[in-house]
Amino acid sequence: MMITKQRKIIFAITLFYTILILYFMFFAFGRADSLDRETGYTFLFIPDDFFRLPGLSDLLHPTLMAAVGFGNIAGFIPFGILIPLLYRTSFLRFMVLFILSILVLETVQALTLLGSFDMNDVIQNSIGAAVGFGAYKFGFRTDRVWRNITVTCISAMVLTIGIWGIFGIVDHALTKEQGPFVALNELKNSSAGPSTDTKRDSFQMGGQSIDPQYNVYSTEGKSTVTYTYTLDSSELYLYLNFGIPDQEEAQGSLRISADGQEYLSTSAEDSSHEPGMSSIYLQGAKEVMITLEGNERIWDVGFREMRYAWKW
Template identity: 65%
Template sequence: MQLKQHRKMMLAITISYTLLILYFLFFAFGRLDRAGHTTEYTFMFVPDDFFRVPSLSDLLHPTVMDAVGIGNIAAFIPFGILIPLLYRTRFVRFMALFILSILVLETTQALTFLGSFDMNDVIQNASGAAIGFGAYKLGFRTNNDWRNIAAAGIASVFLMLGVWGVFGMASQVFTKEMGPFVAINDWNDSSGSPSAGTKLYRFKIGGQDVEPQYNVYSAEGKSKETYTYTLGSKKELYLFLNYGIPDQKDGHGSIRVTVDGHEFLSVTAEAGRHEADMSFIFLPQANELAITIEGNVTLWDVGFKEMVYTWN
């Protein structure tokens, strides 16, 4: 009789906690209001930043996303304890069914516009359940319920810290960051010849001296000049360029940047403005780059920073 009452209590706790989690997954944080203004499904099969968890330094000034990163793991630890208490199951079977359930919930979130399908959430939720299962195996070894609960709680903390450390190392290995600046004149133009128009010289814009460090581009007395480069199908680049009309030149000019036939930038500069501008453009992929200069606009220090893994 006592065993049946114990099982009923565990079942009631499990159902109540499941309903609480479902509430946060589908209705909390203003999801219903946002769903009415969403028209596109969001599926993120590859996380933007691998295993989002805050570092120890981040916790000194925690953000909402830091709380989400920890909560996505910690909130699912109880399932790894409660489910084995209710049903005898092996770790592999438990994790397979749990991951399948999370995939269904994530897909439902995306299809109902009440959230998004985020593979990073699946990884973190499953990690929480795995921590809970490990805590159950380590903690529930006696006939004393309170002692078992305390042991499982302590085990959960230590396992959570271990997973946190592993995720932190994985994030360092698999997260991308900007690589070093590479000047455009380090490439040949589309004909295979060394790039032209890169002779350095000083000039003034708005009375301020400008000293280019890498290259200078202009129409060289023509009405229009186009510089074309083959980059070799590089991916995830940031193109940086500075532009303006030098003080000693009148009139106006424009710049147009196209990549593989698609226009990414088109700006007009006026001589009267007399101040330098800096732009950067994200290019998801780039094979052929063309920069067209018209009028008296001068470009300088044009180059790329490529997104690379830290181990590169």
């Protein structure tokens, strides 16, 4: 009799919690209000950034997206506890059925325009359910109800923290970072043109004093000069400053291309004597070409290579 009563209580809790989760999936965060603005179905099949969980800074200064990221896992932990309490099931069978259920719900979200099908959500929700199942296995080993609940809650917190830590490590390992600044003149110059001015003398531009720290490129009295460098990086950001010194006539241009594709083109009419700054993302480029005309000058040209942290 007591067992039947407990089962009814657990079933009622499960039903109520399921309704709550369905509300958040389909109606919370103003989904219904934005329905008339949706113009198409959204299906995101490729997982992206699902190892990213809120960090300590996100918890100290919480945002809606941080709450959603953490809730995608924590919010589904109770299912891993409640479902095994109601029905005898193995971990594999439970996870297969749970994943199929989430796939259906994500599809309905997309088709009703009340959300999107996001594989990240499927993975994170499933991890939450797996954590809950593990906590259930650790906790419910005796006939003492409160002891079981206490151990299960503690196990869920420990497993969640463990997942949080593992996700943080994996996210860091899979995140590319910009490396140290490398001046372009430190690379081998594969062109036959003049070398970079290594004197780095100061000059005036836009009424301010410019003090180059790494290099200066100019036409060195010629009408047009091209500098060509061979790159040895698959992904990088190229940085440069450009302009025409105040004491020189405002005529000239700058073009930067990589493997025949132009990434930057500017002329004296665009900038005059005002200094400019630019960053160019290059992926898979083998050769970068810098062409200067007239009095255009560039300085502190260099790049930061994008690499995984464990490769530095």
